[in-house]
Amino acid sequence: MLLVILCSFFCETCPKDSLGKTSNVKLTFHKIVSPFTSHFSHILLTAIFAGMQANDDLQTRWWRLEAKLVDRFNKKPDIETILFLIGVQETGFIKEKITKEQKQDLMHVAVCTLFSQSGYFELEGKDDDGWPHFKQLKSLPEMNMIEQENFLKDHILLYFENHDF
Numbered sequence: 001m002l003l004v005i006l007c008s009f010f011c012e013t014c015p016k017d018s019l020g021k022t023s024n025v026k027l028t029f030h031k032i033v034s035p036f037t038s039h040f041s042h043i044l045l046t047a048i049f050a051g052m053q054a055n056d057d058l059q060t061r062w063w064r065l066e067a068k069l070v071d072r073f074n075k076k077p078d079i080e081t082i083l084f085l086i087g088v089q090e091t092g093f094i095k096e097k098i099t100k101e102q103k104q105d106l107m108h109v110a111v112c113t114l115f116s117q118s119g120y121f122e123l124e125g126k127d128d129d130g131w132p133h134f135k136q137l138k139s140l141p142e143m144n145m146i147e148q149e150n151f152l153k154d155h156i157l158l159y160f161e162n163h164d165f
Contacts, residue, residue: 015095047065058150061157079149086110089163091131105131114155115140117162 020125044099070076087106088094095102112121112134121134143151 058154058157062153065157065160065165073109079152079156080107083107083110086113086156086159093131109134111152114152114159117155 006114013020018135069082084103084106087108087110090109091106093102093106099107107131112123115121116134117121120136120138120140122137124135126132132152
C-alpha cells in the first residue's frame, strides 16, 4: 500500500484507477525507482522485481497445490513424495511393499514425465514389465539449487493442471 501511495506522488505515467490511485503494484515499483536511478539501474531493478513477482506467483501456486494435496491425503507431502505419486500415477505400479530401488525408479519416471512436458524427454515406449522408458532430447539448463527446485515445482504444477487436479 505504501508503494501505491508513494507512486501517486512521484509518478505521472503509472496507470491510475478512477480515484486517481495507482492500480498496478509492479508498475508502482517500476515508476517509484525511476526518478532516483539511472536508466540501467532502472532496467535492472525492474527485472529483479519481475523475477520476484514470478517467484511469488510460483510460490502461491505451489501452496495452493500443497493445500489440495493435504485435503486429499491429510498430510503435507514433500517434493519427493509428490514425485513418487506422479510415478505411481504414470506407471500404475501399486504394491503393498515397494523397495527403495522401485521408489527411485518411480521418481525417475515422474521426473522424465514432468520434463517431457517441455521437450526435454520423450517417451520411447514401455518394457515387458510395463515400465516407461524415455529418451533425453536436450540437456537441462544450468541452474543453481533454488532454480532447480523452482524449475521442478513449475513442471509439477503444470502436470497437475494438465490432469485437472
